[in-house]
Amino acid sequence: MDPAFERHCSELVARERSGHTAVVLDSLLYVWGGYMSIADEEVFIPSDEIWVYDLEGGIWQVFHMSGEVPPSMSGTCGSSLGGNMYIFGGCDDGGQTNQMFCVDLTDGRYVWKKIIPLCGSAPSHRDKLSCWVYNGKLIYFGGYGHKVLADITSRSRNFIPDETSWVDDLFWGWNNEVHVFDPVKGSWAEPQTHGRPPAPRAAHAGATLGRRGYVCGGRVMETRTNDLHSLDLESWTWTEIVPSSAAPVGRSWHSVTAVSESTMFLFGGLSVDCRPMSDGWLFDVETKKWREFEHPYQDKPRLWHTACGGRDSDVVVFGGSCDYILLVDTGHCNDALVFQMQPHPLFRICEDYIAKNVRTLERLRKQLPLLPPKLLKALQRRISFYRPSKKQSNN
Template identity: 65%
Template sequence: MATSNTDLVAQERSGHTAVISGNGLFVWGGYVSVADDEVFLPNDEIWLYDLDAGLWKRCGTCGELPPSMSGSCGCILNGHMYIFGGCGDDGQTNEHYSVHLHDGRYSWRRLNRCSGSRPSPRDKLSCWVHRGRIVYFGGYGHKLLGEITDSRTFIVDESSWAEDVFWGWNNEVHVFDPETNSWNEPHTLGQTPAPRAAHASATIGNKGFVCGGRIKETRTCDIHCLDLDTWTWSEIVPSSTLPLGRSWHTINAVSDSSLFLFGGLSVDCRPMSDGWIFDLKTNTWTEIKHSNMDKPRLWHTACVGRDSDVIVFGGSHDYILLLDSGHCNDALVFQTQPYSLIRLCVDFIASHAKTFQSLISCLPPKLR
């Protein structure tokens, strides 16, 4: 079902889903802007980027295909990519899908026979994976008037409603268990973060972290932590200068005690290219210089590869709500931790392959 060609490359896109499994970056969905229209990318293909070879492959998909969408929340669990929510031509959805990434079939399955109550339709949410379950948080979506029971968990967007349907931001926590095919909404304790969307999240151990996002008409860069065993929220108050408030950024766990933040859209609607490390031991932010300072990105994806490299793909380098261009399809690599000696040697040999061509066959098979 897959085709391979050295000239192939995934199309430019924003609001897509991406995961890393094995040595591959898997990309699905998203959209591009054409004039005043949002054009959603094909739903019957997954693009695979070989992180070792640096080559793209288009993989055709089958089965119960999800609609073409952007803003879906994706993750990897036991070799399956799961996507929930998103927004397509028919508006926002609360459908749930999975696809096996390593059986060669790429057959989608719609997860529609589940016990418990699914979250309401939404997009621009995030998730954590913990103990074989997927924990979804936040997002922007719609509810019927009778479903809005607590203004602390769902803030109505005053500019968007239709009859008794209201759009807004939420801070709800919903858990999906693939083993039991069930949903539940745990009762959380502590200081709950404000309802938000287009935020970023990461997991370290049994802790889920939320950073920034859009809260009503503003953007922030606050950090909150949810203990995924006790369901207790706490806010982390940094002891240093904070990055600018933002949405449509990414954050990744790059060690047992540090998070890497990149890009996003600032409070004044400016695409950003700054990178920051947050140290959870000292609660301090440190801005880092990197080789991609001239490549701002928003509504991109970021996945952690080997040696804590962060692989950023796609997104936009312009404010996508105003312009009909600016979508990207390049992969940016951020080194967040010192490389081992063997990694440095292998990278050096690989970057001078012609010089070492006659000697490469002498290397152990694993290195070769």
Template identity: 75%
Template sequence: MDYAASESHCSELVARERSGHTAVVEDNLLYVWGGYVSVADNEVFLSNNQIWVYDLQQGVWEVFHMTGEVPPPMSGSCGCSLNGHLYIFGGCDVNGQTNQIYCVNLTDGNYTWRKIIPERGCAPSPRDKVSCWIHEGRLIYFGGYGHKLLADIDHRNRSFIVDEAAWVEDVYWGWNNEVHIFDPVQASWSEPQTHGHSPAPRAAHASATTGCRGYIFGGRVMETRKSDIHCLNLETWTWSEIVPVSSSPVGRSWHSLTAVSDRTLFLFGGLSSDCKPMSDGWLFDVEAKKWTEIEHPHENKPRLWHTACLGKDSDVVVFGGSCDYILLVDTGHCNDALVFQMQPYPLFRICEDFIAKNARNNELLRNQLPLLPPQLLTAVQRRMAFYRPSKKQT
């Protein structure tokens, strides 16, 4: 398996560095919304009425204005893509955690936000740093950090662990291990009855979906950053903890987990138990229950509170995040896209990349471009923009 990465090029227009943002990939386009940066000693939320779009084929950024029922500026929202629509749930704005859900069509070019008012069921309590699985057209949320009224906390089943340092009168903050389902067609919330041994409450964990199974790894509760991996069957709602047969990644939070095949998950980065920003990459075989650490070209680029999306040919596209321990330093926000190659490329892409990369400096090859089949010529012309000389960022 080849773990090489695509070269990094950019246009004059570049998305601002950020952490705690939302990002999804649709049709080889990376969509980025929200998040925050640090200005002096302040955390500043980024514009809520802009969506940044990065063409992964050409290496070009564009920014579009958003209208409609625009969400407030936030960080820590849980974003996912379903049927060409971006859904965001929860997050933290200037008033604290929220439990609102918003939706925007990414394919019509209008970028009009819609606030979804549930028609049935009750929304989860306000929270951020929550994760999501998608299964059979439904959004399934797990965990997060947020607040509840004291009367709503069930101390018997330990589904909510109180943060002893955060409470005001009868409102308490803490971590949860709840599972909530949102059905976009019915605009309804529900909470399934799960079975088996549930994971401990946590936030800032990472999740991925393969088939009818949702996986979570790591996350933080109290002062502990975990290294466990759990699986929830999304049809029977049965939890099981997976005990790896090999050495495992160290405990962490603010990392990413991406399904790159039907049986393989890719783990990248995060903040370790000793508060070290990390850049290690691991593959987990869900059938063999085995972790394998891999070498990759971005080992000098630690990231935490970044996003990771599955792109073309099983590439994993990591964008933004911080290279510092943001609770102490909070200055090292990033705006580069790191592309991890998870499998050998098909012949078409190998030819496309080779021609695009070399045609600029090879007159003979450049003169023969019109002889290419139309489909390959179009792809090569788009790809040549990616390999053009880098321009000064603005």
């Protein structure tokens, strides 16, 4: 790699932000939207740009987006399905929205398309909701938004009004609704669920393991909870999970990520007493036990960040805030924290050893040209990650 280009790449880093969307596809982290603070003002990140981080090479790039570009916003719910990134809901300058957009991440063009449903009705306006991806469908749960009074009285068990926020017959509040979008049919549906659902909430965390979608914590009125629920995505039956061990404290604006067929990883958030958190926990859905997870980022609290599953069950956390953003909204971050959740395969251990030491071991440098072209290209990409000029530290 050209040294001048290498220095330029090492200095290009995505804007700091919170309330954004991020997905991982083919060892690339795609980051869109959210907001940052400039001179004590909250400013949305431009919606016509997408930042791409090469998790193997450690290089950021930014691309212009075209097409039916969504408004700049935060709190939208993003997910990856079939090479596309879908976003639904969120909050823009006009308040919460119920629009849906998608962009193909595989063709390098980054053209937005607005989704107009062919049948069914989109959920009401909301943000800070979650999504499970299952069987080719996008399944949304909860969030904070507004409804008209007639809808609240007829669906009172699914919506808790925020008594401090209402205008005429329009009320804001928390919901526990389940809505399903089928991208193939272009249809919305609201399945009839069974069992006792979680209380309405927003700023919670969700993950999909097998045929179940999990909901963890979140804000319910003035309370931040630590409860755990699962929804069978075939029978639509809710189950509350009572842990057989001590559980993390209640929180909102945290993340939960599936790291195996039976385990999910919780990180960060805002605690019941409004402290930004940096703790990590593993939950085993078979034993129903929480276990605190030691990691090297105890000094990096995060809330309203994103967390994505990466290579070899790594979890990639990007952005978020290290402050209680409702009081001091200046602590937005732009670093990528990579959590190793299990021992890496031997090939990756060897690859990283070479990448870390090739600059100091002459024998390795001489042997590199003897490698097969495909392997050499992969190694050169990884060597770039450990380049000495790199200013941002990523594990």
